[in-house]
């Protein structure tokens with residue numbers, strides 16, 4: 390007789406095999422490389438890709454436990470059907486729960502995670518500013534079904550009611566500037582409302598929104614978590630103070646069916662291994678490039694005259710930080726500022742033409758991958774200035790990126806002079 394396989398419904402050999410508690414003290418990279426070790430049951434060093442949608446029950450009839458008897462708060466009890474849990478996404482979530490510091494659930498995309506959040510909390514009102522236009526599309530659909538009402542981000546606290554949401558995207562799309570999370574958490578909680586944070590532009594190790602009072606952290610994992618422009622993913626991490634929400638959200642995901650595919654879960658673990666290396670490099674690269682361009686705008690040096698001829702302004706949290714007197718920004722983004730920033734050109738035609746002159750930046754939407762991207766943002770977001778370009782800095786050498794930008798500005802300025 391074959392012995393019962395591991396990973397079966399309520400498998401006993403997984404019972405004591407929970408994440409090692411001392412992992413909480415490890416560095417970010419040690420966690421992203423090892424936080425799923427307890428789920429590694431075979432001899433594999435690299436995680437295998439599991440494609441099965443369904444999983445055998447325990448061979449021992451006495452061990453069989455019905456769905457209703459399972460503790461859904463324990464995600465590592467073995468798998469039943471992949472619309473509920475599956476091995477690759479479970480390993481991915483084990484790492485995410487560890488590094489985001491609250492139980493994490495993955496979804497098919499960032500927008501499906503945001504949708505799941507609205508469905509679960511079902512607020513009557515949501516206080517929200519600009520930011521990713523797709524989230525406003527989700528709110529419109531949800532409002533059609535529930536009558537959800539939008540409030541301005543800076544609405545008076547008195548307008549908020551218990552159960553409402555303040556939803557902050559920080560750093561903000563497309564400019565990379567940041568919000569004071571503590572101030573918004575205090576405002577929400579003073580009314581019995583919740584703070585939900587779209588932290589896509591500031592993944593670990595840049596910021597930890599739970600430290601400042603966030604109730605839920607959302608990520609489009611398509612961006613820095615995936616990091617290689619090859620997987621769609623959404624993530625919700627729940628503040629441990631609200632961990633009762635976890636079970637409810639997992640249950641609703643089972644019925645909404647918005648689970649990640651196995652391939653994406655597998656890619657996600659592969660990606661998380663290098664999260665800290667990638668994000669730190671991207672953050673430093675962005676800060677150096679922003680400061681180089683900012684200095685060029687404010688200098689009279691001949692070698693950067695082309696930049697001043699075509700470029701109007703630069704926006705990024707590192708520039709914003711200089712103006713903040715009480716220092717909340719450097720405290721809340723203690724790991725570095727986000728790797729996305731925006732430049733506004735002097736004329737719309739400059740914004741249209743600059744991307745084609747660059748060799749190391751792809752002209753494409755999205756962000757967070759190892760490769761640098763630039764986007765004439767009006768291509769996908771009608772709400773932004775048509776002179777604005779959004780830049781997502783990759784892991785290339787920053788000197789190479791600066792050199793490429795300078796040659797593109799120079800070529801654009803020369804073209805302008807000819808006309």
Ligand SMILES: *Cc1c(COP(=O)(O)O)cnc(C)c1O
Nearest residue numbers: 498499500521562589609611622
């Ligand atoms: C991309 C993005 C989203 C949407 O994520 P998808 O994975 O594309 O669905 C939401 N918020 C922000 C800030 C984003 O950049």
